[in-house]
Amino acid sequence: MIMFNTNNIKKDFPILKRKVNNKQLIYLDNAATSQKPLQVINAVANYYKTSNANIHRSIHKLGEEATIIYEEAHKTVAKFINAKSWREIVFTKNTTESLNLIAYSLTCTFNKGDEIIISREEHHSNFVPWQQCAKIHGLKLKIVDIKKDGTIDLDHLKLLLTKKTRLVSVAHISNVLGTVNNIKIIAEIVHKNKSILCVDAAQSVPHMLVDVQDLDCDFICFSGHKMLAPTGIGVLYGKKNLLEKMPPFLFGGGMIKEVKDNESTWTDLPWKFEAGTPNIAGAVGLNAAVKYLQKLGMKNVFRHTSVLTRYALKQLQKQKDIVIYSKNPYTVLSFNIKNIHAHDVVSILDKEGIALRAGHHCAQPLIEYLNTEATVRLSPYIYNTKHDIDILIKALDKVRKVFA
């Protein structure tokens, strides 16, 4: 086992050396996006310096190299999440596009009156596509409650499931509360009902070992940029038999077998779902990012971020004027200082060089359920330390001082 050395890790991230407002940057907004190591930055730069070309149809040497590199990235991701085949890996722009792809394509195969279940704690990207597709096709959208600890209420889920339930789509880890849902059990419940399970894994894949065969979910979506890769590259994993039955989401070049005046046929997976010139450099970056994480070991990554999150929780619990919304957080933690608006807290922390997020975190139905308007969210990653959390806790005193 490689020892997890944060000092060495930090050296790989040039941005962490910079100062913000004359203070050393402390970046704790990783649930929004992670920073990028030199290994990823250089991989992208090298691709453009040495192998840049369009893929699939370029017969020249550069085209061949770019095609191999691009396919290789699919294989790396497939191994990372233990997909049966790399053809089950579709590259998209991000989690949002992956979820839209499934929602638009899959609901075309549903019948009027069919039902979809999502949860109360979904990010808007796993909420609005289903809500809107339900409107288009006359489907019924049901919302499963969450329990006090922030996890999905499985008893309520069982109550909501009917013969008409075609699909359940839930988050693996809540992007506001940081609680982990037991996807394996949810998959059992959903499959017993002969429904499909889609998982928004945007907050889990960057932090933990996600084995799609072990979890037995039908679809999983995540973004590269939250796991060290560049922005603009995301992943949709889907079981082959499902992807094969689904109509394409986008039409155009790269996804066809044959085009006639009035008919077209589609090419093989995953290209059927990757119309147009894809984000090749992004895929190169994602490939490098996955390899970086694999070298650290995902069990170590999860231990590191969950220990830091728990440490932050403990420190915040000691303070009387803090309201904590996360009961059992692993990667993300939401809180407020009583009587101070989250935006004011974060603005003052920014002056101290500390980057946190404030707002509804694209989860308005959950924020309303929590009976608040906005929360402060901290989300550590591989390069953060207990020292970072200590500095944050101290800086909260400065916030209090301003409003004293």
Added chain:
Amino acid sequence: MDMYMENILDHYKDPHNKGSLKDPHIKNKEKNPSCGDVIEVTAIVNKDKRIIDVKFDGYGCAISQAAISMVTDDVKGKTTKEILKMKKHDILNLLGIDIVPMRIKCVMLGLRVLQRGILKFEGKNHKEIILSDME
């Protein structure tokens, strides 16, 4: 200049013209869904369309609440036409601070609520008039 200057915090902690007027000519309430800030403005105008009294109610971050407190002080005695002409730099002058771009919406919320209230009062379609917070 610091966003959380003494004068801003004074207005936040002890707001001017807080409350609501009875039988107002102008009344408008809006919410900024992105941060949950809510502001309601009520105002009374005279024959020359000059604001003779104005109050606000609401809740939200220090910046949005301090800004509307200062705006209500500033617009007393001004005509609705003058108020409709007010822009971002007028508010920033009033506040006397620099605002990071991501917080401009907080600063402008109160003025926009008042301006759209005036447009409603004057029978103009306030929804069709786009007021850009960046101007």
